[in-house]
Amino acid sequence: MKITLTAATVALLxxxxxxxxxxxxxxxxxxxxxxxxxxxxxxxxxxxxxxDMAKDITSDLEDKQRNSEAELTAKSQAxxxxxxxxxxxxxxxxxxxxxxxxxxxxxxxxxQSLLALRDEMALNLxxxxxxxxxxxxxxxxxxxxxxxxxxxxxxxxAKQFPGPILYSDTTLDITGDVIAGLNAxxxxxxKK
Numbered sequence: 001m002k003i004t005l006t007a008a009t010v011a012l013l014x015x016x017x018x019x020x021x022x023x024x025x026x027x028x029x030x031x032x033x034x035x036x037x038x039x040x041x042x043x044x045x046x047x048x049x050x051x052d053m054a055k056d057i058t059s060d061l062e063d064k065q066r067n068s069e070a071e072l073t074a075k076s077q078a079x080x081x082x083x084x085x086x087x088x089x090x091x092x093x094x095x096x097x098x099x100x101x102x103x104x105x106x107x108x109x110x111x112q113s114l115l116a117l118r119d120e121m122a123l124n125l126x127x128x129x130x131x132x133x134x135x136x137x138x139x140x141x142x143x144x145x146x147x148x149x150x151x152x153x154x155x156x157x158a159k160q161f162p163g164p165i166l167y168s169d170t171t172l173d174i175t176g177d178v179i180a181g182l183n184a185x186x187x188x189x190x191k192k
Contacts, residue, residue: 040156044159071121
């Protein structure tokens with residue numbers, strides 16, 4: 001189960017609506033005039049892939065996943081040793097039927113606990129991943145509202161493949177500016 005922040009989360013964003021129209025600086029850094037409709041777009045896949053906050057959160061989630069898997073593996077191995085021990089003793093006739101029944105019951109409970117732990121860990125990781133995706137998207141949305149105070153777009157759209165936007169004029173692409181701004185803001189806040 002690989003945990004990543006993907007562009008599939010764009011469904012949560014929809015259109016990132018903000019106000020106005022002016023000029024804007026593109027990914028190459030040159031000022032250009034914007035369509036009179038005041039529309040720009042960001043490649044959401046690129047924003048998320050290059051956003052330091054998304055990278056940090058993904059790294060944290062991967063660490064948690066590795067730790068959970070290691071814990072589950074250790075407990076599974078201990079359970080397997082207990083099963084082999086029981087089987088060995090039962091085959092050699094080293095335990096009574098009452099003791100064997102007791103051991104079987106204990107092993108069944110251990111197995112149920114192990115399955116419940118696995119399910120709980122998967123559920124927790126999934127929930128943390130969903131919350132992390134929302135946090136990243138909320139941060140991006142909040143930043144775009146702040147970014148737009150200087151740029152006055154009527155709409156900033158999120159583009160991804162496949163998605164509802166099949167074609168866009170590359171002169172309306174503000175992805176590079178947004179990534180640079182997001183990372184600058186996030187890294188300055190992270191240092192505090």
